[in-house]
Amino acid sequence: MKVITAVKRVVDYNVKVRVKADESGVDIGNVKMSMNPFDEIAVEAATRLKEAGKATEVIAVSCGLSQSQETLRTALAIGADRGVLVETDAELQPLAVAKLLKAVVEKEQPQLVILGKQAIDDDAGQTGQLLAALLDWPQATFASNIEVNDGTATVRREVDGGLEIISLRLPAIVTTDLRLNEPRYVTLPSIMKAKKKPIEVVKPSDFGIDPSPRLKTLKVVEPPVRKAGVMVPDVVTLIAKLKTEAKVI
Amino acid sequence: MTTLVIAEHNNAQIKSSTLHTIAAAKQLSNGVHVLVAGSGAQPAAEAASKVEGVDKVILVDAPQFADGLAENVAAQVLALASSYSHIFFPATAAGKNTAPRVAAKLDASQISDVIAIESDDTFQRPVYAGNAIATVQSSDAVKVATIRTTAFDAARVEGGNAAIETAPAVADSGLSTFIRREVATSDRPELTAARVVVSGGRGLGSKENFALLDPLAEKLGAAVGASRAAVDSGYAPNDWQVGQTGKIVAPELYIAVGISGAIQHLAGMKDSKVIVAVNKDADAPIFGVADYGLVGDLFEVLPALTRSL
Numbered sequence: 001m002k003v004i005t006a007v008k009r010v011v012d013y014n015v016k017v018r019v020k021a022d023e024s025g026v027d028i029g030n031v032k033m034s035m036n037p038f039d040e041i042a043v044e045a046a047t048r049l050k051e052a053g054k055a056t057e058v059i060a061v062s063c064g065l066s067q068s069q070e071t072l073r074t075a076l077a078i079g080a081d082r083g084v085l086v087e088t089d090a091e092l093q094p095l096a097v098a099k100l101l102k103a104v105v106e107k108e109q110p111q112l113v114i115l116g117k118q119a120i121d122d123d124a125g126q127t128g129q130l131l132a133a134l135l136d137w138p139q140a141t142f143a144s145n146i147e148v149n150d151g152t153a154t155v156r157r158e159v160d161g162g163l164e165i166i167s168l169r170l171p172a173i174v175t176t177d178l179r180l181n182e183p184r185y186v187t188l189p190s191i192m193k194a195k196k197k198p199i200e201v202v203k204p205s206d207f208g209i210d211p212s213p214r215l216k217t218l219k220v221v222e223p224p225v226r227k228a229g230v231m232v233p234d235v236v237t238l239i240a241k242l243k244t245e246a247k248v249i
Numbered sequence: 250m251t252t253l254v255i256a257e258h259n260n261a262q263i264k265s266s267t268l269h270t271i272a273a274a275k276q277l278s279n280g281v282h283v284l285v286a287g288s289g290a291q292p293a294a295e296a297a298s299k300v301e302g303v304d305k306v307i308l309v310d311a312p313q314f315a316d317g318l319a320e321n322v323a324a325q326v327l328a329l330a331s332s333y334s335h336i337f338f339p340a341t342a343a344g345k346n347t348a349p350r351v352a353a354k355l356d357a358s359q360i361s362d363v364i365a366i367e368s369d370d371t372f373q374r375p376v377y378a379g380n381a382i383a384t385v386q387s388s389d390a391v392k393v394a395t396i397r398t399t400a401f402d403a404a405r406v407e408g409g410n411a412a413i414e415t416a417p418a419v420a421d422s423g424l425s426t427f428i429r430r431e432v433a434t435s436d437r438p439e440l441t442a443a444r445v446v447v448s449g450g451r452g453l454g455s456k457e458n459f460a461l462l463d464p465l466a467e468k469l470g471a472a473v474g475a476s477r478a479a480v481d482s483g484y485a486p487n488d489w490q491v492g493q494t495g496k497i498v499a500p501e502l503y504i505a506v507g508i509s510g511a512i513q514h515l516a517g518m519k520d521s522k523v524i525v526a527v528n529k530d531a532d533a534p535i536f537g538v539a540d541y542g543l544v545g546d547l548f549e550v551l552p553a554l555t556r557s558l
Contacts (some may be wrong), residue, residue, distance in 0.1 A: 016512055017377045026381050038494075094349070095358050118494060122376050124361045129319065129349035138320055138424035141346045144487065154428070157340040158487050160496075161439070162432035166318070166423045178480070178494065179487050214358040216386040218371065223382050227518060229540035235553040238525065238543055246523045246540065248445075248502040249469065249558065 001111035001148075001170070003046040003055040005080065006101055007039040007062045009071040010121040013153050023219040030053040035071045035113040038116025040078070041176040045146060046114050047079030054148045057081050059108060063092055063211075066183045069199055076194035077186045083199035084108075088211050090204070090243065094122075098130035103207035105135060110171065117175040128175035138168040142177040251280040251304075255326060257343050258285060258293035260315075263300075265442040266339035268406065269398035271300055274337050274403075276366045280304040282333070283411075286325050286418075288315035294413050311418035316427035317343055323350035323502030324419045330355060332376035334369070340395035340497075341441070348395050357389040362497075364400035367422065378493040378516040398441060399499035399520055433486065438488065443472035445502045448491055448518070449484065450476040451509020452547055459484040461551050462506060468558045474498065474518075476508045477542060492517035507547045510535030527551075 011017055015017045020027050035043075038248040049055040062068040063086040072083035086100045105113060110191035118125035132139035140146075140155035144163070147154045148170075157164045158177045168174075232238045242249045252274040257264045267283070274281045281302055285294040285311040294308040307329065313321045326347070329337060336351060338344035340362045352359035364382070365373035367543050371386045372394060440446065447466045452457045459479065475485035477492055491498055493516040503521035508514060510533055511528070518524070519538050526539035528549050536542040543550060 010344060011377070013513070017380055019381050026377060027290070093358055094358075095353065098353060120378065120493065123378070123493065124359070125345050126349040126352070126359055126361060129346065130353040130359075131361075133323065133350040133353035136424075138422075139346075139350070140425070141319070142342060159430075160441075160488060162430065162486075162488060164316075164430045165428040166425050167428055169423070172424075177487065189364075214387075214389065215360065216388070218384040218386055220376070220381050220383045221270075223375070223379055225550050226538045228537070229524070231536070231542045231544065233543075235543070235550055235557055238541055239554070239557045241541055242502070242523070242525070246502075 001055055002057045002108060003049055004059045004105060004108060004110040005039070005042045005046045005075065005111045006113070006115045006127065007031050007043060007060050007075050008036040008116070008119045009035045009062065009064060009068045010119055012116050013037060013120055019220055023221055025217065025220050033067070035074050036119045038118060038176050040183040041178070041180050042114040042116050043075045043078045044181045045176060048181065049148060050079065059110070061086070061101060063088065063097050065089060068103050069193060072199050073194050074186065076197040077218060078184060079107055082197055085199055085201045086204060087201050088204050090211045091213045092211055093213045093215055094124045094126040094130055095214060097127050098134055099209050100204060100207065100211065101131050102134045103209060104122045108179065112148065112170060112172060114174045114176060117177055117209055128173050132173040137172050139173040140166055140168055141175040143174050144177050144179040146174055146180070154163050211233050251282055251332065252277055252335040252337060253329065253333040254281060254283045255336070255338045255344065255347070256283050256285045256293065256297055257339050257341055258287060258290065260290040261292045263293050263296045265403055266398045267297070268300060268403035269401045270337050270339045270396045271302060271404040272395045272401040273363065273366060274335070275302040275404065277369060279334060282307060284309070284326065284329065286314040286322055288312050290482050296406070298411040299407055299409050301405040303409045303411040306411050306413045307416050308413055309416050309418050313418065313421035314390045318427060319347045319350055320422040320423050320424045321419065322347045324422060327354050328419050329416065333391060335392045335394070338395045340397050344395050348393055352393040354362040355389070355391050355393060357391055358387060360385060360387060360392065360394040362397045363394045364397050378513050379519070380512065382486045397497060401498055427459045437466065437477060438470065438471040438472050440474055440496050441498055443500050444499045445471035446474050446498055447471045447504045447506065448474035448476065448508060449479055449506050450508030451478040451482060453479065453484055456484045465551060465555045468555055476514045505535050505539070506551065508535055509533045511540065520532045
């Protein structure tokens with residue numbers, strides 16, 4: 001079976017972004033960009049399915065600027081066999097990405113699509129579920145374990161208060177949580193090998209999809225700043241402050 | 250026009266996340282209806298009908314809703330959606346799982362993690378781990394949103410007297426099957442609903458040491474949380490994780506022990522009313538958001554704190 005993983009190029013998680021002075025967005029010029037961490041887990045999960053003989057081919061798909069090819073190269077270095085870039089300069093919102101991914105899925109006919117549960121830039125956490133609904137496929141979000149057998153996927157999900165195990169009829173959508181795996185360290189030979197793997201570039205118009213944003217961003221501002229507190233010398237002072245000043249204990 | 254709130258419940262009771270979501274819905278100049286989709290969920294529906302500000306409760310009771318499978322719940326919401334201008338889910342694991350399936354079918358751009366409602370079509374939401382707040386406007390016919398529960402005070406559980414109406418259930422999708430749940434039972438309050446949260450980080454050093462938080466949490470009636478570093482190191486279960494990709498909490502008192510304060514962690518707790526930080530590193534970023542900071546060895550501070558309470 002084919003497995004598709006979706007990868008997004010985002011501001012690296014170590015970068016603290018700044019809001020632009022004109023409040024139009026955050027300044028991402030000249031900052032380090034990386035693959036969304038949850039997507040790395042997704043590529044690793046797909047690669048492990050291939051290594052276990054469950055998957056025959058792993059296709060990494062990204063939507064966005066041409067620089068997303070670098071992100072696809074990282075996916076290919078982890079272990080994906082080929083890449084597809086749906087290239088557009090448009091500001092992409094989750095619904096548009098889901099529509100683009102649906103078009104790729106319909107063309108490639110995978111049995112499983114694995115995505116990160118959330119991108120760490122827009123923090124929307126929607127794309128996997130949107131895609132599942134558009135395809136009328138089952139979904140398992142926040143996965144911490146995936147087992148594929150005989151046309152079904154059994155997935156352990158991280159939910160409030162613990163874990164939940166559900167079974168999905170394939171084809172299906174899975175989104176990854178942190179504990180699913182620890183992505184491998186990408187070695188130089190695998191990076192060199194990845195350079196030879198093919199990346200197909202397509203446009204939203206090839207699928208007849210208008211990727212324009214639907215939610216209008218009116219402004220983006222800094223969050224309110226918490227005022228600095230005080231340092232206390234010892235536990236006795238701390239308890240006294242919590243009792244008499246903050247009145248929380 | 251009316252707002253439909255999708256209740257999170259365990260069939261017997263509604264969860265506090267539902268109360269916060271109802272409170273958000275009340276901010277719109279609309280009526281508020283609450284959907285209770287469950288199995289044997291009459292008690293939950295009755296509880297919802299008593300919540301202040303609820304105009305009507307819709308109860309859908311069928312076995313296929315027993316375990317909250319997203320495919321079935323989303324289909325049920327869609328069967329009712331045409332009567333509503335807004336559909337709100339709590340931004341919890343369950344709400345986040347289901348809401349986008351509804352939005353996709355309505356061809357609506359979902360607004361995730363709403364922290365403020367400016368008008369019927371304009372909402373504020375955090376992006377980049379809360380390092381920026383975006384104000385977004387939706388032109389969709391039905392606005393589908395998830396509500397960050399910590400941003401809205403809970404609606405009162407009494408004072409309402411809404412009618413309970415029963416609606417026909419959609420069929421089981423057959424796409425997914427619930428197998429089992431492994432839920433840790435605890436006498437402690439739920440992390441997102443607790444008045445006090447005691448959280449530990451990598452500074453605790455081991456799973457055994459992490460248990461040192463228990464006596465303090467016990468004395469304070471607190472929930473225990475963890476940083477991602479502590480979860481990644483295996484000191485604490487994943488559902489204790491507080492932060493951008495874990496739980497968002499805003500208790501009266503948040504005590505961070507051995508947590509350095511990465512931006513991803515701060516995103517999950519910086520709206521707490523009072524923050525206490527204990528760390529041996531005086532330069533730890535956690536002190537930048539703490540109301541009270543104590544530089545010291547947590548292995549001495551923790552027992553001393555517990556003893557003094």
